Amino acid sequence: MNVLVYLVPLALGLGLAGLSAFLWALKSGQYNDVDGAALRVLSNDDLE
Amino acid sequence: MISVTDTLDLSLYARPVGNGTLGMELAVEDIACGGCIVRIENAVKSLPGVTAARLNFTNRRLHVAWTEGSLTPAQILQALEASGYHAHPFVPLRAEQEEAAEARRLTRCLAVAGFAAMNIMLLSVSVWSGNVTDITPETRDFFHWASALIALPAAAYAGRPFFTAAWRALQSRRLSMEVPISLGVILALGMSLVETANHAEHAYFDSAIMLLFFLLVGRTLDHAMRRKTRAIAGNLAALRADTAHRFIGVELVSVPVAALKPDDRLLIKPGERVPADGVVVGGVSEVDESLITGETASRMISPGATIYAGSLNYSGALTVKVTAAGGAALIDEIENLLEKAANAKSRTMRLADRASRIYAPVVHLTAALTLAGWLIAGANVHDAVVTAIAVLIITCPCALALAIPAVQVVASGALFRANVILNAGDAIERLAEIDTIVFDKTGTLTLPEPCVVNAAMLDPDLLQKAARLALSSRHPLAVALSREAAVRSPFADAFEEPGQGVRALIDSVEARLGSAEFCNVAHSPDAPTPAGRSAAVSYIYFSQCGRTLSIAISQKLRPDAVEVITALTRHGFDTRMLSGDRDEAVEPVARALGITRWQGRLKPADKISCIEALKASGRRVLMVGDGLNDAPALAAAVASLSPISAADVTQAHADTVFLGERLTPVLDSVLISRRARALMKENLWLAVIYNAVAVPIAIAGAVTPLIAALAMSGSSLLVTLNALRVGRRVQ
Numbered sequence: 001m002n003v004l005v006y007l008v009p010l011a012l013g014l015g016l017a018g019l020s021a022f023l024w025a026l027k028s029g030q031y032n033d034v035d036g037a038a039l040r041v042l043s044n045d046d047l048e
Numbered sequence: 049m050i051s052v053t054d055t056l057d058l059s060l061y062a063r064p065v066g067n068g069t070l071g072m073e074l075a076v077e078d079i080a081c082g083g084c085i086v087r088i089e090n091a092v093k094s095l096p097g098v099t100a101a102r103l104n105f106t107n108r109r110l111h112v113a114w115t116e117g118s119l120t121p122a123q124i125l126q127a128l129e130a131s132g133y134h135a136h137p138f139v140p141l142r143a144e145q146e147e148a149a150e151a152r153r154l155t156r157c158l159a160v161a162g163f164a165a166m167n168i169m170l171l172s173v174s175v176w177s178g179n180v181t182d183i184t185p186e187t188r189d190f191f192h193w194a195s196a197l198i199a200l201p202a203a204a205y206a207g208r209p210f211f212t213a214a215w216r217a218l219q220s221r222r223l224s225m226e227v228p229i230s231l232g233v234i235l236a237l238g239m240s241l242v243e244t245a246n247h248a249e250h251a252y253f254d255s256a257i258m259l260l261f262f263l264l265v266g267r268t269l270d271h272a273m274r275r276k277t278r279a280i281a282g283n284l285a286a287l288r289a290d291t292a293h294r295f296i297g298v299e300l301v302s303v304p305v306a307a308l309k310p311d312d313r314l315l316i317k318p319g320e321r322v323p324a325d326g327v328v329v330g331g332v333s334e335v336d337e338s339l340i341t342g343e344t345a346s347r348m349i350s351p352g353a354t355i356y357a358g359s360l361n362y363s364g365a366l367t368v369k370v371t372a373a374g375g376a377a378l379i380d381e382i383e384n385l386l387e388k389a390a391n392a393k394s395r396t397m398r399l400a401d402r403a404s405r406i407y408a409p410v411v412h413l414t415a416a417l418t419l420a421g422w423l424i425a426g427a428n429v430h431d432a433v434v435t436a437i438a439v440l441i442i443t444c445p446c447a448l449a450l451a452i453p454a455v456q457v458v459a460s461g462a463l464f465r466a467n468v469i470l471n472a473g474d475a476i477e478r479l480a481e482i483d484t485i486v487f488d489k490t491g492t493l494t495l496p497e498p499c500v501v502n503a504a505m506l507d508p509d510l511l512q513k514a515a516r517l518a519l520s521s522r523h524p525l526a527v528a529l530s531r532e533a534a535v536r537s538p539f540a541d542a543f544e545e546p547g548q549g550v551r552a553l554i555d556s557v558e559a560r561l562g563s564a565e566f567c568n569v570a571h572s573p574d575a576p577t578p579a580g581r582s583a584a585v586s587y588i589y590f591s592q593c594g595r596t597l598s599i600a601i602s603q604k605l606r607p608d609a610v611e612v613i614t615a616l617t618r619h620g621f622d623t624r625m626l627s628g629d630r631d632e633a634v635e636p637v638a639r640a641l642g643i644t645r646w647q648g649r650l651k652p653a654d655k656i657s658c659i660e661a662l663k664a665s666g667r668r669v670l671m672v673g674d675g676l677n678d679a680p681a682l683a684a685a686v687a688s689l690s691p692i693s694a695a696d697v698t699q700a701h702a703d704t705v706f707l708g709e710r711l712t713p714v715l716d717s718v719l720i721s722r723r724a725r726a727l728m729k730e731n732l733w734l735a736v737i738y739n740a741v742a743v744p745i746a747i748a749g750a751v752t753p754l755i756a757a758l759a760m761s762g763s764s765l766l767v768t769l770n771a772l773r774v775g776r777r778v779q
Contacts, residue, residue, distance in 0.1 A: 004190065008171070008190075008191075011167070012194070012198070015163055015166070015167050016163075019160065019163040022159050023156060026159070027152075032104065032106070033106045033107075034106055035106045036085060036105030039081070039082030039105060040085060043083070
């Protein structure tokens with residue numbers, strides 16, 4: 001069971017990485033326009 | 049609407065955003081699809097000097113930034129207008145920005161609590177399954193310490209909204225719902241820590257964090273609903289903001305109404321709405337004050353007369369000195385409206401607050417009695433304390449905290465789909481209570497704009513010619529007639545004689561549209577008008593080589609008014625009509641709709657006393673009205689509805705606003721609200737039943753962390769699922 005000693009903190013670390021990614025996304029305003037983001041991905045204006 | 053014709057001064061809306069750039073927020077109309085995003089942003093970005101243009105599709109708002117001095121804000125509107133979009137600048141309210149910050153704070157708390165709950169649960173499930181199999185005490189201690197490591201900082205962060213509210217409540221010597229929540233969380237964590245240090249089998253870290261998580265879900269939902277309502281209300285206010293022609297010396301400049309100040313001199317052209325209260329200093333005209341008084345006949349105005357914001361100027365140009373700063377008053381009203389929407393916590397919430405004043409002492413008392421009971425029964429101190437804390441955790445109002453916000457969120461979504469927008473947070477519950485509906489007539493039961501009422505009796509060919517000719521005039525009667533025109537382009541050489549009419553060559557024969565004298569038509573009192581029409585009928589005449597038309601223009605009932613009133617009566621509502629208009633105008637409408645109890649010639653104070661009398665006789669009154677004269681009545685009634693065309697002040701006093709030409713939203717809003725209230729009550733009962741089952745188990749000392757987790761998430765899930773039933777189609 002000694003494997004748990006580093007596996008549990010590893011799992012926690014991964015979880016924390018996910019949490020900080022979400023908090024970063026929230027802070028950078030990526031949730032301000034959820035409907036718009038879904039539609040912007042379909043526009044081709046970057047190819048012109 | 050803001051016209052982009054003459055000099056337009058919109059500097060009021062441009063705000064410095066640093067580095068020599070100015071920024072402006074615009075509410076954009078008619079955004080239909082994703083393609084609009086690109087079109088709108090490109091249209092603005094192609095202007096020289098624009099540094100940023102970003103459209104928020106969710107709330108239909110465009111942010112533009114440009115280098116100071118490179119262009120005027122009016123050019124941005126022009127560019128948008130050219131690509132087919134109407135945009136309306138506005139100043140974002142401070143309260144809205146604070147709300148956004150609060151929303152982010154709540155979401156961060158929710159994220160942290162969610163992360164912690166998931167990870168602790170992972171560890172807890174291992175312990176639970178280990179406890180019935182072969183977990184070693186060392187592994188269990190390790191898992192408990194790991195849980196503590198996650199739970200303590202997470203609770204310190206995510207629990208702050210509750211801890212601060214509880215602290216504030218205690219400081220003012222009250223007991224709010226947050227007090228037992230905070231106490232439960234803190235004690236559960238503290239006890240679990242002690243238990244872990246003593247190598248015990250059970251720890252309650254998971255319960256404490258899960259409790260916070262569910263409570264935060266309720267809070268966040270509730271907050272999101274109110275923010276959405278606020279954003280829509282803000283956009284509507286921007287759409288309604290008008291421009292005024294202000295004299296600067298002898299020159300005319302168009303300015304937003306919000307920029308008007310007392311003593312400004314304004315020019316009000318025929319066909320325009322009066323932007324602010326004022327005194328006429330020059331010109332003679334007729335004004336339609338139906339939006340203010342409900343009276344449909346127009347009033348003659350000459351210098352010295354007072355006129356009110358919202359009146360429609362009919363015939364002549366007026367010069368007006370502003371008395372009340374219309375703009376300032378308007379913004380204040382919107383502020384108040386939104387303030388009210390934000391602060392009005394739902395009444396069942398207040399009820400829940402009141403209930404918590406009973407509930408909290410009961411919870412604390414039950415826990416204390418459990419402790420004392422177990423001690424008297426001879427249990428050791430440790431076991432007695434553990435059981436008492438389990439009681440505190442299990443009674444924490446998880447389901448109770450979700451019961452109402454969940455229903456409100458789903459109900460406000462259903463109302464929005466029915467074209468009803470909530471102004472007041474507790475409107476749903478008040479709408480659900482009503483048994484009597486009082487309607488205003490003008491603009492509420494009838495359409496806000498007059499239209500042609502005798503079209504069926506006229507030669508369609510001539511009517512089309514008249515309607516197309518009417519496109520060349522801004523006179524309100526002509527505007528009403530022009531809506532009948534199938535071809536939307538005016539005749540090329542149409543010429544308007546101010547105050548008389550329009551003439552043009554149609555098929556090289558002169559045609560005239562206007563007053564009886566102008567068209568050389570003898571006004572015949574027996575001109576064909578359909579019977580049973582509501583209000584004062586005005587006539588506009590058309591003549592072409594001896595063939596004439598007398599076109600009757602009047603207020604018309606909303607297309608589904610009869611069906612809606614019949615349906616309301618069938619549902620058992622007492623429908624009444626109170627109008628400021630003359631009796632002879634009110635009576636035909638009442639007859640057409642089958643309303644037997646009606647009164648005309650009412651002043652605003654009379655309307656209030658009618659409503660107070662109804663309330664005194666035990667009625668729960670819903671007032672539906674749009675005029676300025678209805679505003680006090682709307683405030684006096686238990687609940688109130690306004691059409692979107694209503695006067696600003698009136699809308700500010702209405703609990704809900706409905707969109708569109710139809711009256712159906714009145715029926716829908718009442719039915720959806722009734723259903724929502726029924727579900728709120730059901731949810732509260734579910735929460736009570738949950739407590740009735742769980743508390744005895746907790747008092748008996750049989751609650752393991754596993755049972756607590758199942759009970760809490762089960763009851764929360766149940767009330768949330770139950771809430772979703774509001775959204776089902778109302779029959």
